[in-house]
Amino acid sequence: MIWRQLIRKTRTAEDAREPSQPAATSTPVEAAASNESASAGSIQDQRRLAGLQRQQRAIQFDIDQGELASAADNPWSSRIALLGEALDTVKADLERASRVEPGPWHDVPSSTVEIAQLKTGDVSSVSLDIAGERFEFAEDPDWAERGHQLARLELTPRSGDPMRLVPPNTPSGLRDALGDHLAASLLVLATDLRDRSLDNEPLPDAISLTDLARPCPICGGWTDWRGTCQACAHRQALMGALRREEGRLLDERNAEVEHRHKLVEGLPLARRRLKDVETEIARLGG
Numbered sequence: 001m002i003w004r005q006l007i008r009k010t011r012t013a014e015d016a017r018e019p020s021q022p023a024a025t026s027t028p029v030e031a032a033a034s035n036e037s038a039s040a041g042s043i044q045d046q047r048r049l050a051g052l053q054r055q056q057r058a059i060q061f062d063i064d065q066g067e068l069a070s071a072a073d074n075p076w077s078s079r080i081a082l083l084g085e086a087l088d089t090v091k092a093d094l095e096r097a098s099r100v101e102p103g104p105w106h107d108v109p110s111s112t113v114e115i116a117q118l119k120t121g122d123v124s125s126v127s128l129d130i131a132g133e134r135f136e137f138a139e140d141p142d143w144a145e146r147g148h149q150l151a152r153l154e155l156t157p158r159s160g161d162p163m164r165l166v167p168p169n170t171p172s173g174l175r176d177a178l179g180d181h182l183a184a185s186l187l188v189l190a191t192d193l194r195d196r197s198l199d200n201e202p203l204p205d206a207i208s209l210t211d212l213a214r215p216c217p218i219c220g221g222w223t224d225w226r227g228t229c230q231a232c233a234h235r236q237a238l239m240g241a242l243r244r245e246e247g248r249l250l251d252e253r254n255a256e257v258e259h260r261h262k263l264v265e266g267l268p269l270a271r272r273r274l275k276d277v278e279t280e281i282a283r284l285g286g
């Protein structure tokens with residue numbers, strides 16, 4: 001019974017407030033009634049004095065900060081220097097990350113990729129025949145049954161060995177990389193075919209193995225069925241993250257520079273204000 005607890009809680013809170021309310025309202029009334037004339041001025045003076053003393057402490061704090069900021073060795077300069085070092089590191093990383101390394105590439109034959117089966121429905125599946133090897137992809141039926149149908153489900157490879165598509169003349173150092181690339185590119189193709197079918201879009205006329213491993217125009221490495229180069233995508237993502245970091249550090253450094261400048265610039269005015277406040281305090285006998 002959560003609502004009962006809530007009501008009880010609200011009542012308890014009200015009960016707790018009740019006795020204090022009349023007391024709070026009665027105090028100023030009583031005070032005003034008993035100290036009508038002469039002492040009213042001195043209460044005002046005391047309040048003003050307390051306010052001035054608070055102001056004095058605040059201005060003194062600004063002056064202390066300003067003097068600290070004017071010193072040759074100050075916390076702002078140290079932070080600015082540290083941020084500068086971090087910026088240099090990020091710039092060097094960005095320089096390194098923007099260098100395009102030649103991507104891995106080896107030619108693949110133009111073997112036909114035949115769509116053996118393309119089924120869309122509760123559970124979609126795609127079967128492709130390439131050079132005598134069958135590659136099957138299907139959605140996980142468990143996920144469909146659980147009602148996760150708002151987003152399209154991921155296809156998963158069910159059969160087929162992409163290593164069988166790696167040409168025998170592939171350098172040994174590239175064989176595994178090419179096998180991995182073809183596995184990923186086949187999944188991209190199967191997903192594209194499934195999506196086109198679901199969206200009633202025409203299927204590609206003819207597909208060959210070459211379409212799954214064309215060279216990237218930037219780094220020369222393999223691109224997948226959609227033309228995505230993993231090496232370039234990774235480089236772009238890394239550069240994006242480094243640029244964001246560079247921007248964040250620049251903003252932070254500018255904020256420190258500005259803060260320090262404001263503190264130093266505000267010193268003469270703060271000193272004048274402190275004098276005025278101190279004069280006023282002395283006048284009130286503080």
Ligand SMILES: [Zn+2]
Pocket residue numbers: 103216217218219220221229230231232233
């Ligand atoms: Zn590339």
